[in-house]
Structure formats: C-alpha cells, structure tokens
Amino acid sequence: MYAPFFGLRQAPFSIAPDPHYLFMSERHREALAHLLYGLDGGGGFVLLTGEIGAGKTTVCRCFLEQIPAHCNVAYVFNPKLTVIELLEAICGEFHVTVPASAQTVKGFVDPLNAFLLAQHAAGRNNVLIIDEAQNLSADVLEQLRLLTNLETSERKLLQVVLIGQPELRDMLARPELEQLAQRVIARFHLGPLSEDETAQYVRHRLKVAGLGGPLPFTTKALGQIHQRTRGVPRRINLLCDRALLGAYAGGHAQVSSAIVKRAADEVFGGRRPATAAPRRLQWAALGLGTLGVAGALAWGWQQRHDVPGAAPSAGRAASAAAPARAASAVAGAPASSPAAAASAPAAAASAPAPLALADWTPDDHDAWQALAARWGLPLPAKADACATAAQRGLLCHRSGAGSLSLIRLMDRPVLLTLQRPGERPGLAALVGLDERHATLMVDGQRRAVAVADLARVWRGEFSTFWRPPPGYAVRNENVLPLREWLATQLGQVPGLAPSGAASRAAPSWPELSRQVQAFQASQGLQPDGRVGPVTLMQINRATGVAEPRLDAAS
Missing domain, CATH: 3.40.50.300 (P-loop containing nucleotide triphosphate hydrolases)
Structure with missing residues (x-):
C-alpha cells in the first residue's frame, strides 16, 4: 500500500525470510x-x-x-x-x-x-x-x-x-x-543488533526494495526503532512496516520519532523486550570442567591454518575455518625481538586521510610489506612473505571466519581480503580500528575508512603473522616444553595462578586445561580448552609480551 508513496518497488519489511533481503551483521x-x-x-x-x-x-x-x-x-x-x-x-x-x-x-x-x-x-x-x-x-x-x-x-x-x-x-x-x-x-x-547495525539493517532492506532517494526515517526515528526493538530483526520489521504505514496515512514523507512511538504502541502494546543477559553469563552453562590431554591439545584444524610457507592467496575459501570466538590464538614476539621496536607505533599526530574504497586498487605485495614493517621484518620485492617470516621464527596465520570484534580483541595488525563487486579479491593492511573507523596502510600512508563501508567488502577472511611459543613445532612428539611454557605464562595472569603447594610444581594437564578454559572465558573466547593461535596470542598480550598492536584511535 505505502510502497509507491516512498518510491519503493515492494514492501521492504515483510517478516517472511526472503533471501533477497539477507542482512548479515x-x-x-x-x-x-x-x-x-x-x-x-x-x-x-x-x-x-x-x-x-x-x-x-x-x-x-x-x-x-x-x-x-x-x-x-x-x-x-x-x-x-x-x-x-x-x-x-x-x-x-x-x-x-x-x-x-x-x-x-x-x-x-x-x-x-x-x-x-x-x-x-x-x-x-x-x-x-x-x-x-x-x-x-x-x-x-x-x-x-x-x-x-x-x-x-x-x-x-x-x-x-x-x-x-x-x-x-x-x-x-x-x-x-x-x-x-x-x-x-x-x-x-x-545477540541483537547494535544501534548502528539496526540503522544499517533498515537502510539495507529499503535499498533492496528499490529506494533511490533519501532515507524515509529521521536519525531520531532510527534511534527510537532500536530502543523499542532492542535490535531484534523481526521486531524491527514489524515496527518499521507499521511506522511507514502510519507516515503514509498521514501524508508524511519522513517517519519521525513520534510516528515510531505511536507505531510501537500499536504493534507491541507498550511492551518492551527484555534486555539480553550480560555476555559473561552466557558462558555460565558451559562450566569449566576438567579436560584431558587430548582436550587441552586438540590442535586439529588449527594446524592447517598456520603454515611456515606460501602466503595465503586473496579470496581463499574457508570451507572449514574456525569461528571467530572458537578460534584459539597467537603468541607474540619477545620484548627483545625486532618486533618490539616496530610494535604498535603511536598514532600519527594528524588524523589519517579518508580513503574511498571504490576508487582504490589494492596491491597484495604492498599490503604484506605494510604488515611486515610492523614486525620489523624486511620483505624484499617478490619475496614470499610467509617463507620470509619463517626465517625469523614467525608463522602465517589465516582465518576465513573473522569479525571486527575478533580483530579488536586480538589488537594486532592484520591483512583483510576485500571483495568488491565485479573485481578480484585484494589485500588491505589494517593497522588501526575503533568503533566507527578502520585505518589502512596505502602506499605507506595511513588512510581512514568507515567501518560500515569496510563491512560491505570484507567477509571475514584475514591473515597475520605470529610467533609460536617454545615447543609448538614439536608438540606432537614432545609436549613438555609447550606445557611448561603454558604453565609459566598462565601463572602470570591474575586469578589463574595456583596457590600453595600447587604453585611450586608444574600443574597436571587437567589443572592446566582448567586454567586455559578460565583464561579463554575471561578474554571473551569460547572456553573450549583448545590451545591454538588466538589463545596463545591473547596469553602473550595478557602477560605483556611486546608485539605489534593496532594504532590508537586518532
């Protein structure tokens, strides 16, 4: 009924799961x-x-x-x-x-x-x-x-x-x-969509429905939509549909916050959805039970994602990639390594210049050069980045199922595989990230991109360097060096160090497994006891190991 009035080909907020309207937050x-x-x-x-x-x-x-x-x-x-x-x-x-x-x-x-x-x-x-x-x-x-x-x-x-x-x-x-x-x-x-994601969701569905002009919702109306729906997509659809109908009935070209309030009272009867439980409680049902040696060292898929040679090709499919929060992490360079001198340089005095992704042609070697520079790693022209890194004791880690929240958690420079419509995939070096902007290195210069724009061309594939801990390479034949390293590092994390007599002896594998799980839960990782790259990276970060970090927000 209201679609032609707002310049739409069809109603954009049907609750039917039409794949054309798919929005993946x-x-x-x-x-x-x-x-x-x-x-x-x-x-x-x-x-x-x-x-x-x-x-x-x-x-x-x-x-x-x-x-x-x-x-x-x-x-x-x-x-x-x-x-x-x-x-x-x-x-x-x-x-x-x-x-x-x-x-x-x-x-x-x-x-x-x-x-x-x-x-x-x-x-x-x-x-x-x-x-x-x-x-x-x-x-x-x-x-x-x-x-x-x-x-x-x-x-x-x-x-x-x-x-x-x-x-x-x-x-x-x-x-x-x-x-x-x-x-x-x-x-x-x-969980529900954030306020920014709610606005992106509304814009996305209107665009798919044929919107060619300005958004028919005011900024305050979008905020009111998120407040009344708490970011639940089905509730957003119901409320937006009724709000557009109300604006159409009143002859208004834009939906105001007042119209949204009236529509919400009609649709929800004044009821507001309950706020989701704090994230820390979501892990309560998991428990931190004992795992055996196999559980603590279930490297499995992780071994296939950390290789000493052959830089990951852009656009590589992630048919069995670990999830963002189930992936375990990466160790950093020791304080005496070249990485310490090059680690996380302070943000430049001036804000990075904006970058239009549509007008930029990514260069894979330039991206690897930028990442290598953060590690103090010389990378000659046409050199294989991962093979070069292996000579300095580093491994390449790649994942096809990342997210910006994981990148923020990892807090280290990475290469993102960008896929723009009609073009081949290309790599971009991400060196800074805040809630609204990402900083990329382009031709040696820091350039700013809106997170919303980056999300349209990035689907989760990323690569980075990491320094494995002692014993990682021979863990299948001799796990003792890695076990001792884990015990030492976790013993430095507040709340995880064993007390009394237990602190004077190397912990058993069940005890070490419990410590790994507790550490993962404290870091927002899935507490599965798997000791892989992302968990190892977060252990180094928590214990103060010097390694490259993302630039501070400008």
Whole structure:
C-alpha cells in the first residue's frame, strides 16, 4: 500500500525470510562461522541459540547454502516428536531404507548406522540439523546423544546441529543431560543488533526494495526503532512496516520519532523486550570442567591454518575455518625481538586521510610489506612473505571466519581480503580500528575508512603473522616444553595462578586445561580448552609480551 508513496518497488519489511533481503551483521557472520566450524569438528553437537526473531533462521539458510558438496544433510524443523518419530524422520531425510516392520529403536538405528558407515567409506560426512530444538524432550535428546556414539576409530559418523531459543541452553545445563552438554564442540548465542547495525539493517532492506532517494526515517526515528526493538530483526520489521504505514496515512514523507512511538504502541502494546543477559553469563552453562590431554591439545584444524610457507592467496575459501570466538590464538614476539621496536607505533599526530574504497586498487605485495614493517621484518620485492617470516621464527596465520570484534580483541595488525563487486579479491593492511573507523596502510600512508563501508567488502577472511611459543613445532612428539611454557605464562595472569603447594610444581594437564578454559572465558573466547593461535596470542598480550598492536584511535 505505502510502497509507491516512498518510491519503493515492494514492501521492504515483510517478516517472511526472503533471501533477497539477507542482512548479515557481524554477529550473524560469527554465528555462521561457528556452524561451519562444527562441520570439521569430527562429530558431536553444535549449538546455536538466540532470542525469538534474532535471525537464527537467516543464519541457518546461509549455512545450508555453504555446506560442502561432500556432506549429506538431514533437516528436521518440527522436533515435537517421540524417539521413534524422530528416528523415522532422520532416516527419511537421509533416504535410508527402513524395513516396513520396524517398530523399535533398533529397527531404525541399525539401517541408519549401516548408511552412515557406507557414506563414511565413500568420503562423505553426514549432518543432522534440528531447528526449534528447545522443543525436544529429554528422552529425545538422550537418543540424539546415543546416535553420536556411532563412530569409527577416526571420527564420529554424525554431526548434530541444534538451533533453538535460549531455553535450549538451560535444558542442556540440567544434570541429566550433562553427557550431551560435554559433547558440544561449538556453541554461539546470537545477540541483537547494535544501534548502528539496526540503522544499517533498515537502510539495507529499503535499498533492496528499490529506494533511490533519501532515507524515509529521521536519525531520531532510527534511534527510537532500536530502543523499542532492542535490535531484534523481526521486531524491527514489524515496527518499521507499521511506522511507514502510519507516515503514509498521514501524508508524511519522513517517519519521525513520534510516528515510531505511536507505531510501537500499536504493534507491541507498550511492551518492551527484555534486555539480553550480560555476555559473561552466557558462558555460565558451559562450566569449566576438567579436560584431558587430548582436550587441552586438540590442535586439529588449527594446524592447517598456520603454515611456515606460501602466503595465503586473496579470496581463499574457508570451507572449514574456525569461528571467530572458537578460534584459539597467537603468541607474540619477545620484548627483545625486532618486533618490539616496530610494535604498535603511536598514532600519527594528524588524523589519517579518508580513503574511498571504490576508487582504490589494492596491491597484495604492498599490503604484506605494510604488515611486515610492523614486525620489523624486511620483505624484499617478490619475496614470499610467509617463507620470509619463517626465517625469523614467525608463522602465517589465516582465518576465513573473522569479525571486527575478533580483530579488536586480538589488537594486532592484520591483512583483510576485500571483495568488491565485479573485481578480484585484494589485500588491505589494517593497522588501526575503533568503533566507527578502520585505518589502512596505502602506499605507506595511513588512510581512514568507515567501518560500515569496510563491512560491505570484507567477509571475514584475514591473515597475520605470529610467533609460536617454545615447543609448538614439536608438540606432537614432545609436549613438555609447550606445557611448561603454558604453565609459566598462565601463572602470570591474575586469578589463574595456583596457590600453595600447587604453585611450586608444574600443574597436571587437567589443572592446566582448567586454567586455559578460565583464561579463554575471561578474554571473551569460547572456553573450549583448545590451545591454538588466538589463545596463545591473547596469553602473550595478557602477560605483556611486546608485539605489534593496532594504532590508537586518532
């Protein structure tokens, strides 16, 4: 009704999950990265939770589109089923032939197990996705756990992805489901959009709907939309739709904050959504239980992402990249290294000149030169950056599932792979970052780019250097040097150092695992006990190791 009045081809705020209107915020990309990481986790459970309307279905649709071709997928969207009905649904989704006489759990599990073994032998993985998983009963969840017992000597045969509302986390925290909770290899809670992201979301949907002129919402109206919806996308759609209709009915070309207030009272009845729980509480259900040596040193995928040679090529796909908050981190250079002299130079006295990404042609070698300079690393023309770094004891670390929040957390220069429409991917050296602007090095000069503009051409792929700790290279043959280094470094972190007699002896692996998990939780990383590049980087940062840092905001 109102679309032609505002110069739109169609109504922009339908609550139907139209893929043309897909808006992936930083949080949505992180959630997607966790799901993709789970595909390479060797089996078990992956958990995605979020409030009603937070965009879980959007993330799931993107996940389904990016699942590799070698994966079989079963999708259950109505989990209010008995154990037998669930097994029947899973077999049906995987096209498993079940005897007509099957009426027991064994009658369905036996042919399912045979199917999974055959697929494993053929080099195929099997993924079961269950939406609205908060509706699963305890006995059904227990049956799912038993299904993940199907395994070979190398890996489990079934990966289960549970997507649901926050009460799903509460369910898995129950004592009777502890065994299942311990098999969750990746979890992410999808929070609401920030105020800036809410405004970006509104602009995005209007643009897709055909808006060619000015935004029909005032700045105050956008602020009011975020306040009334708390950044929940479905609520944003409902409120914006009613506000545009109200403006149209009153003959107003712009939606004011007063119109938004009236629309909110009509749509929500004066109710305001509850504020999300503090992030630190989101980890409470995880616990900090004991992990064995295998858990503490589950390097797995991380080894494939840290290489001494061959600089990462721009645009490299991240088919099994670790998620931003599940990735573990990187160690820094010692204070006596050349990196100390070149670490995080103070921000220039003058603000960096603005850079228009549309008019800039990235140069990969220039970007690597800029990153190498931050480490005090000479990089000759046409030299392989990673091979050169390896000669100085550095490794190249790359990830295809980063986010700006992770970059801020890591607080070190990185190379971003930018993908502009119609052009080849190119590298950009990011050396500074605040809430609104990023600083790139271009031809030796610091240039400023709006974070919103950068987000349009960056999809999470980044590369950087890091200095591995002693024993990292030989950890598979002799883990003792790395264990001693971890114990020493974590012992310097307030709140993690053991007391009494325990402080006079090297901690056991279970104790060290608990320390790693506690440290990860304190840093905003997923406390999974994995000792990888991002965790190691944050350990060095917390213990004062001198290494390159991002420039301070100008």
